[in-house]
Amino acid sequence: MKLEHLSWDSNFFDIKVGRITLNCSENDIQALLEDAKNRNYQLVYVFTNKETELTSDVLNWWSGKLVDRKIIYKKDISSNIKEESLILSYSRAEINDELLHLAYLSGQFSRFRLDKKFPEGSFERMYKEWLKKSVSGELADKVFVAKEAGKIVGFVTLKINKNNGGNIGLIAVDKNVQGKGLGTQLINACENYLNNNFIKILRVPAQLENFQACRFYEKYGFKEDNITNIYHFWI
Ligand SMILES: CC(C)(COP(=O)(O)OP(=O)(O)OC[C@H]1O[C@@H](n2cnc3c(N)ncnc32)[C@H](O)[C@@H]1OP(=O)(O)O)[C@@H](O)C(=O)NCCC(=O)NCCS
Incomplete structure (x- = not known):
């Protein structure tokens, strides 16, 4: 240690x-x-x-604080191609306000947002950078979006790590259209993409406090891979 x-x-x-x-x-x-x-x-x-x-x-x-109980979920990918008719691949290199709003939503339980000792705006700065580097291809190999009436209402970023499988980075569906199956289709798109690239494992991190997301992943068929407690000590 x-x-x-x-x-x-x-x-x-x-x-x-x-x-x-x-x-x-x-x-x-x-x-x-x-x-x-x-x-x-x-x-x-x-x-x-x-x-x-x-x-x-x-x-x-x-004055240490537990700020995150981070769970990594894991799922083996079957060879079945799954429904993703409402999902498109995002091929532009720039971000827009719709994506930015969703990136912030994706990080709602992030320790960088919940720990108020970071200077104001740190979380937003971090997630904006993460989003930018995802659409530019640095932090993600693929970005999928769900559109409704020409507006992006959901997205997911996916990175392939050759030995480790596929990893989801950011994922969110706008609050107004949650519960209609878009989140499921976004993950289906990731699974299909990985399956077409002969990658057999998909992982996604979440916070245990994010019950909605955990329930969603478990319903989808993800299982716990590991859990890490994360503490912050401002010294
Ligand atoms: C998690 C999220 C992406 C799911 O997207 P979604 O489009 O709402 O999901 P779906 O409609 O495909 O839901 C599938 C299942 O997830 C579960 N689920 C979805 N929303 C739920 C909610 N509000 N409460 C409880 N369970 C929920 C349900 O079991 C649902 O199945 P059912 O409709 O048969 O009951 C979305 O809720 C979201 O963007 N949350 C905020 C951002 C976030 O926390 N991202 C995860 C970061 S780790």
Whole structure:
């Protein structure tokens, strides 16, 4: 277990950010946080597996907070081609307000939105960048959209990691048209695309607090792959 410097996060938030992945006892955390403080870290993420929750002693001492219980769902892809008649591939390189609104909705349970210690606007800046880099092809291989009356009302971004299968990044359906099957068709489009590319696994992350999304994935047939507790320590 060690303290790892996170360059991307540090540059993006303009503060020194590190991460500790806890895989042994909690006792070492105190020493590592002390060390982080001495080395001028301002924010440390602590990741633990689902069985390990930090005690109130360490949380109170360092004002640490559990900000995310992140679940990765996994599904094997069958060879059946599934219904996706309402879905189109998004082929433009620019984002628009409809997509941006949906990207923010996708991150409604994000720790970068829920943790109010980040400077105002950080979450929006991050999700805008994520969206831009997804449509430009840097962070996603495919973006699918659902349209109604010429308006984009749903979208999903998909990345293929050769060894690891397909991973969904962002997904959302506008509140006014939720529950009509568009979310299911967006995932169907991902499955069909992966199946056509001989990729047999699809993964998607969610927050356990996002009951609606979890129920949706479970109904679709996704199963738990792993769960990680994520804490933020502003030191
Ligand atoms: C999750 C989401 C993409 C699902 O899209 P959707 O178009 O509403 O989903 P579907 O209509 O295909 O729903 C399929 C199933 O999901 C479940 N579901 C969908 N909306 C639900 C809701 N509001 N409450 C409970 N279950 C819901 C239902 O089991 C539904 O099946 P049913 O209609 O037979 O009951 C959409 O709700 C959404 O955009 N949520 C906000 C953004 C978000 O949280 N994204 C996930 C980030 S991890």
